[in-house]
Amino acid sequence: MYLVYKPEGSDEPKRWKYNPKRLMSAEREMLERRTGLNFTEFTQAVVKGNSQCRRALLFMYLKREHPGVRYEDVDFAWDELDLEYSKGELLEMRKEVVDSVPAGQLDAVLEKLDAEIDGAFEDPEEEGKASLPIAG
Numbered sequence: 671m672y673l674v675y676k677p678e679g680s681d682e683p684k685r686w687k688y689n690p691k692r693l694m695s696a697e698r699e700m701l702e703r704r705t706g707l708n709f710t711e712f713t714q715a716v717v718k719g720n721s722q723c724r725r726a727l728l729f730m731y732l733k734r735e736h737p738g739v740r741y742e743d744v745d746f747a748w749d750e751l752d753l754e755y756s757k758g759e760l761l762e763m764r765k766e767v768v769d770s771v772p773a774g775q776l777d778a779v780l781e782k783l784d785a786e787i788d789g790a791f792e793d794p795e796e797e798g799k800a801s802l803p804i805a806g
Contacts (some may be wrong), residue, residue: 686731757790
């Protein structure tokens with residue numbers, strides 16, 4: 671999964687690989703303090719679209735590149751920040767959907783997933799080892 675930041679006026683979006691299991695403990699603890707959620711709850715809330723969690727995550731990535739950035743300086747329009755599944759993650763979801771979606775809905779779900787897979791970012795490092803971005 672990727673956190674994609676497209677601030678107004680920028681030519682290219684900034685893309686960070688978001689793998690909750692690979693965040694350092696200090697970063698996880700900062701995210702917990704900022705949001706008031708334990709890390710598992712945080713990872714679920716990010717995927718569900720929680721604005722405070724996504725702001726804290728954007729802050730973490732910006733701070734890595736610009737150590738002087740303050741949380742209060744991180745402000746964005748909702749359409750400037752997205753979470754995007756990688757092609758490998760979407761392919762994993764497609765496999766799981768076949769067993770979990772009712773037969774009457776399966777064709778529509780697969781069609782939607784296939785469209786997303788066609789346009790998804792492909793990470794060459796991910797081949798064969800994609801997993802969904804929830805820390806457990």
